[in-house]
Amino acid sequence: MGSLRVQQRLAGQADRPGPMTHTLSEAFLPTATDAAAVGFVLARLPRTTAPILWVQDRLSRKEAGRPYLAGIGADRPLIMVDLSRAADVLWAMEDGLRCKALGGVIGEVWGDPPGLDFTATKRLAMRAEAADVPCWLIRRAASPDLSAARERWRIASLPAAPHPHDAQAPGLPRWSLDLFRSRRRALGQWVATYDGSTDRLDLAAPIRNGALATGDGAAGQRAAG
Amino acid sequence: MERWQRVMERQGNAPPDDIPIVLAREGHHGPVIHATNRAARMNGINPGSRVVDMRAICPELQVEYADPAGDRAALDRLVLWARRWCPWTVRDGEDGLILDTTGSDHLMGGEAAMLVEMEAQLSLLGLSAQLAVAPTWGAAWALARFGPVRSVCGLDEVGVKLGALPVTGLRLDGETVLLLRRLGLKTIGAVMDVPRLSLTRRFVKAGLEANPLMRLDQALGKLAEPVASVDAKPRFRVQSRLAEPIFDPTPYLPELCENLCEALKQAGQGCRRLQLTVYRTDGDVSHVDVATSATTCDPTHLHGLFRDKVERINPGFGFDLITLEAGSVEEMQARQNRLDGGADDDLHLTRLVDRLSAKFGPRAVTRPVLRESHIPERAEGQVAALAALAGTGAAVMKERPLRLFDHPEEVRVLYAVPEGPPAQFVWRRQTHRVARYAGPERIAPEWWKDRPGTRLRDYFKVEDQAGRRIWLYREGLHEDGRGGDPRWFVHGCFA
Numbered sequence: 001m002g003s004l005r006v007q008q009r010l011a012g013q014a015d016r017p018g019p020m021t022h023t024l025s026e027a028f029l030p031t032a033t034d035a036a037a038v039g040f041v042l043a044r045l046p047r048t049t050a051p052i053l054w055v056q057d058r059l060s061r062k063e064a065g066r067p068y069l070a071g072i073g074a075d076r077p078l079i080m081v082d083l084s085r086a087a088d089v090l091w092a093m094e095d096g097l098r099c100k101a102l103g104g105v106i107g108e109v110w111g112d113p114p115g116l117d118f119t120a121t122k123r124l125a126m127r128a129e130a131a132d133v134p135c136w137l138i139r140r141a142a143s144p145d146l147s148a149a150r151e152r153w154r155i156a157s158l159p160a161a162p163h164p165h166d167a168q169a170p171g172l173p174r175w176s177l178d179l180f181r182s183r184r185r186a187l188g189q190w191v192a193t194y195d196g197s198t199d200r201l202d203l204a205a206p207i208r209n210g211a212l213a214t215g216d217g218a219a220g221q222r223a224a225g
Numbered sequence: 226m227e228r229w230q231r232v233m234e235r236q237g238n239a240p241p242d243d244i245p246i247v248l249a250r251e252g253h254h255g256p257v258i259h260a261t262n263r264a265a266r267m268n269g270i271n272p273g274s275r276v277v278d279m280r281a282i283c284p285e286l287q288v289e290y291a292d293p294a295g296d297r298a299a300l301d302r303l304v305l306w307a308r309r310w311c312p313w314t315v316r317d318g319e320d321g322l323i324l325d326t327t328g329s330d331h332l333m334g335g336e337a338a339m340l341v342e343m344e345a346q347l348s349l350l351g352l353s354a355q356l357a358v359a360p361t362w363g364a365a366w367a368l369a370r371f372g373p374v375r376s377v378c379g380l381d382e383v384g385v386k387l388g389a390l391p392v393t394g395l396r397l398d399g400e401t402v403l404l405l406r407r408l409g410l411k412t413i414g415a416v417m418d419v420p421r422l423s424l425t426r427r428f429v430k431a432g433l434e435a436n437p438l439m440r441l442d443q444a445l446g447k448l449a450e451p452v453a454s455v456d457a458k459p460r461f462r463v464q465s466r467l468a469e470p471i472f473d474p475t476p477y478l479p480e481l482c483e484n485l486c487e488a489l490k491q492a493g494q495g496c497r498r499l500q501l502t503v504y505r506t507d508g509d510v511s512h513v514d515v516a517t518s519a520t521t522c523d524p525t526h527l528h529g530l531f532r533d534k535v536e537r538i539n540p541g542f543g544f545d546l547i548t549l550e551a552g553s554v555e556e557m558q559a560r561q562n563r564l565d566g567g568a569d570d571d572l573h574l575t576r577l578v579d580r581l582s583a584k585f586g587p588r589a590v591t592r593p594v595l596r597e598s599h600i601p602e603r604a605e606g607q608v609a610a611l612a613a614l615a616g617t618g619a620a621v622m623k624e625r626p627l628r629l630f631d632h633p634e635e636v637r638v639l640y641a642v643p644e645g646p647p648a649q650f651v652w653r654r655q656t657h658r659v660a661r662y663a664g665p666e667r668i669a670p671e672w673w674k675d676r677p678g679t680r681l682r683d684y685f686k687v688e689d690q691a692g693r694r695i696w697l698y699r700e701g702l703h704e705d706g707r708g709g710d711p712r713w714f715v716h717g718c719f720a
């Protein structure tokens with residue numbers, strides 16, 4: 001079982017110049033109402049008190065709800081921008097990436113709008129790298145077309161870990177992560193368990209059958225970069 | 226009263242003069258009369274008496290409600306308007322103006338001529354006034370209210386002129402006036418004649434409002450009472466006059482912004498609002514407003530806010546005058562928080578909020594804050610990101626979902642047991658089988674806010690067969706007497 005503390009690695013990145021600056025990543029969801037991607041993105045953002053710019057288009061808000069501050073934690077201020085068109089979402093994200101004071105920029109886009117092409121994602125990626133602000137695009141009901149996002153994930157919920165005190169209640173959330181396109185690290189598939197109280201994300205390779213179970217640790221270490 | 230009369234005349238439904246009309250305000254025992262018109266005064270109606278009593282005296286009385294705050298604001302404007310006669314003016318209580326005319330009366334040809342001029346100008350505004358000139362604030366107050374018309378009082382005749390006036394002219398509160406009357410002191414002169422020592426002994430502990438001796442000293446000039454004038458706020462406005470009409474103000478904007486910011490900087494001020502006005506050749510005016518979340522006087526930032534808005538100006542046949550005016554001007558101190566001269570983070574953030582609000586409208590950019598409530602949708606409030614951040618409510622202890630739906634979505638359920646979670650439910654035409662659940666967490670309605678029939682909610686965190694964790698609630702209980710069978714709703718999603 002390979003485990004790592006994501007936020008430590010991310011905190012160490014700022015000192016190291018080079019390819020590991022914050023950049024644009026995309027998260028695709030198989031089902032629209034699944035909140036696993038939101039949880040994963042929030043777990044990956046560096047834990048600071050810098051505000052997060054969260055841009056939603058109208059359909060995402062209507063179909064998948066809005067981020068709920070009581071669940072996210074009030075120590076992380078949000079600036080919500082509710083827009084109706086995907087082009088406006090991209091404009092607002094790009095404008096937000098000019099501001100280095102943000103702790104992250106999250107955009108939610110529904111479907112495959114024509115404005116969200118290779119050029120638009122490349123602009124976002126280059127701006128995110130220039131400002132060193134993590135930028136995430138959460139795509140619902142979308143197909144993974146051509147994109148300049150440096151990392152592309154497919155994220156879904158899995159049945160939760162057992163609750164330590166209550167056998168019939170769901171415990172820590174588990175997600176299946178599929179990194180299917182990346183410039184910086186080896187691709188792979190993991191099962192992640194997230195502990196919100198300690199902000200700890202444990203990655204493990206999925207057990208396809210008993211014979212492969214020995215290789216788990218190596219896969220997890222590779223994910224650490 | 227006269228302000229009300231002007232307002233009604235402007236609206237075109239002013240009543241005729243012979244109908245008695247009073248303005249009322251709320252008193253301790255029902256409405257009392259605040260002001261009267263002439264017809265009401267002729268009928269013997271006095272300010273300060275109760276409306277019901279006066280209705281008995283004068284059945285055809287019309288009662289309107291007074292607007293004290295509006296009166297005060299109008300009086301504040303009048304204070305500045307009165308600067309035409311002298312540079313030092315201040316509002317006096319609820320119904321008076323004090324003008325320090327020292328050295329400015331000769332411009333109007335003496336004090337008496339000045340009073341005539343003032344009365345004429347005020348009557349052009351539709352206001353009647355009682356005027357007096359005196360060496361002190363207190364003496365002027367008393368002479369204007371109780372003295373002869375347009376009395377002018379020199380420095381040496383204050384005592385003589387005040388002596389004949391009633392003790393009410395000393396600006397005392399009601400109880401002290403009553404006390405002095407009971408003591409047999411009906412005029413100011415009588416108070417002056419009483420030996421000072423005995424009055425001092427009697428009122429040694431009284432405050433200024435209840436102390437006739439101090440008020441007398443103020444009126445006679447023995448106790449200083451300076452007039453603290455208010456400052457009119459300067460208006461920051463730049464304009465550019467064009468030789469011939471144009472249709473697009475964009476090339477002129479940078480220079481206008483720079484000039485305005487230069488003026489603001491020199492005064493040490495910053496603005497939070499900007500109004501760009503173009504005066505069209507066909508006699509019409511159109512304007513564009515932008516707002517910022519923090520006071521600023523940075524020309525490039527302000528210019529950037531107008532980027533897409535200028536297109537919304539309707540130029541008509543062109544315009545030949547552009548003005549840019551700063552609103553909500555506040556004092557601003559330039560801060561440098563890093564020695565290397567780097568800009569600080571807050572500044573970047575406020576500018577980002579400004580840019581987003583300017584493009585998408587202030588209602589699209591919000592900042593969620595926690596509020597004190599157990600009802601999930603009320604525990605989070607939206608404030609405009611432009612507004613200042615108020616104190617936040619307490620953090621929620623229970624587990625809450627990451628996503629919340631604006632409107633809870635009703636689902637059809639299949640029960641296992643009536644009081645527990647459903648065995649399966651149909652949400653958005655998909656069947657979810659409940660594999661595991663946690664709960665219930667019961668949240669009772671807030672009776673001080675909700676309608677009487679509101680039902681309680683039992684929240685369950687359920688996990689379906691695919692592993693998605695959903696926040697469900699049942700509204701009401703079976704047989705709780707508040708409607709039929711309880712309904713089920715999906716309210717949010719956990720990570």
